[in-house]
Amino acid sequence: MKKIMKYAAIFLFITVSAQLCSGCADRPAPYSDTGYAMGTIVNSTIYANKNVSEKISEDIMEELNDLENNYLSWRAGDSLISRINKTSGNGGIVTLDDRASLFFRKTLELAEKSGGAFDPSIGKIIDLWGFYDNDPHLPDQTQLKDLLPKCGYKYINYKDSKNSASVSLSSDIKLDFGAVGKGIGCDIAYDVLKPYRSGAFGAVISVGGSILIYGNKPDNSPWDIAVANPRSSDGDDYLGMLNIKDIPCFISTSGDYEKYFEKDGVRYHHIIDPKTGYPSDSGLISVTVLCDNGLISDGLSTACFVLGIKRSVPLLSEYNAEAIFVDTDKKVTVTEGLKDIFTLKASGYKK
Numbered sequence: 497m498k499k500i501m502k503y504a505a506i507f508l509f510i511t512v513s514a515q516l517c518s519g520c521a522d523r524p525a526p527y528s529d530t531g532y533a534m535g536t537i538v539n540s541t542i543y544a545n546k547n548v549s550e551k552i553s554e555d556i557m558e559e560l561n562d563l564e565n566n567y568l569s570w571r572a573g574d575s576l577i578s579r580i581n582k583t584s585g586n587g588g589i590v591t592l593d594d595r596a597s598l599f600f601r602k603t604l605e606l607a608e609k610s611g612g613a614f615d616p617s618i619g620k621i622i623d624l625w626g627f628y629d630n631d632p633h634l635p636d637q638t639q640l641k642d643l644l645p646k647c648g649y650k651y652i653n654y655k656d657s658k659n660s661a662s663v664s665l666s667s668d669i670k671l672d673f674g675a676v677g678k679g680i681g682c683d684i685a686y687d688v689l690k691p692y693r694s695g696a697f698g699a700v701i702s703v704g705g706s707i708l709i710y711g712n713k714p715d716n717s718p719w720d721i722a723v724a725n726p727r728s729s730d731g732d733d734y735l736g737m738l739n740i741k742d743i744p745c746f747i748s749t750s751g752d753y754e755k756y757f758e759k760d761g762v763r764y765h766h767i768i769d770p771k772t773g774y775p776s777d778s779g780l781i782s783v784t785v786l787c788d789n790g791l792i793s794d795g796l797s798t799a800c801f802v803l804g805i806k807r808s809v810p811l812l813s814e815y816n817a818e819a820i821f822v823d824t825d826k827k828v829t830v831t832e833g834l835k836d837i838f839t840l841k842a843s844g845y846k847k
């Protein structure tokens with residue numbers, strides 16, 4: 497419930513700032529809609545006439561449900577990921593359509609470039625921690641020790657020939673695309689918006705912690721986007737504001753506050769260092785990444801969270817991406833390209 501409130505708050509902020517910027521009488525107020533897909537809140541703010549906006553918003557929800565049920569869910573029995581997971585240990589080969597082929601290409605490239613800090617093969621480790629159950633808990637040490645060497649993106653065999661692409665697993669692993677799913681959702685929203693370029697001037701679509709900023713507002717002013725405060729319980733909802741001019745822009749945040757439990761005063765969160773099987777301990781509490789692709793921004797936010805600031809910088813530049821890091825001392829560090837467009841707002845943080 498707390499999470500829903502938080503996303504609702506971010507949505508409200510985007511909506512309010514959008515309305516303020518469209519104060520002139522001859523400019524249409526943005527259309528806003530809130531729904532639920534991919535296990536999270538989806539907010540749409542669209543500048544277009546009402547009929548077009550409603551249609552775009554409906555199409556986005558339909559596409560996100562398709563993405564979840566037919567591709568990414570590890571619960572829906574017929575989804576692509578479930579079908580691949582069923583081949584685990586039996587050598588089966590699953591054919592990929594063009595969309596799925598792209599997901600795998602980008603995902604495996606990111607796993608490789610991040611040195612395995614982002615690794616979509618760690619589903620069984622996530623299961624051991626119970627982060628998707630109602631009762632997350634410390635894993636059984638023997639089971640974790642046994643699982644670690646068996647997991648690894650290198651066991652995901654992606655083959656792409658001229659006519660078809662396929663994937664097979666050479667270890668008994670379970671794929672988990674949770675770290676890129678919402679970002680892929682934003683890529684899908686972008687595909688929905690593209691044909692409406694002439695009708696819809698601009699839009700902000702958020703799928704949980706991933707956001708797409710598309711097109712321009714009618715008055716061409718920059719988009720004000722709030723970045724979540726990783727310790728919002730201390731006061732402010734927003735860490736700060738991004739003033740975005742370069743579009744399309746995809747923004748994703750990963751933090752230790754999304755899913756976690758505490759035991760004996762220690763916080764155990766859901767972003768796992770694949771090398772240890774334990775919640776990553778890189779000294780960060782949140783990372784926000786901006787770049788020109790949703791899957792990459794989402795995957796990078798998870799990877800950078802695991803890598804820590806120093807090791808993230810070269811990876812971010814490989815993707816021409818920018819980031820906002822918050823460390824355990826509440827020190828906020830931004831990459832060069834954000835220095836002029838990010839304003840820290842929340843109290844208790846330092847630059």
Ligand code: ADP
Nearest residue numbers: 613614615616674675705750754766767768798
């Ligand atoms: P959220 O899903 O809260 O937006 P992330 O995008 O960072 O946050 O994704 C975290 C999810 O990704 C976890 O719940 C888990 O399913 C999966 N995951 C955790 N650690 C890793 C990792 N190192 N590499 C790939 N996936 C991970």
Ligand code: MG
Nearest residue numbers: 675794795798
């Ligand atoms: Mg992510």
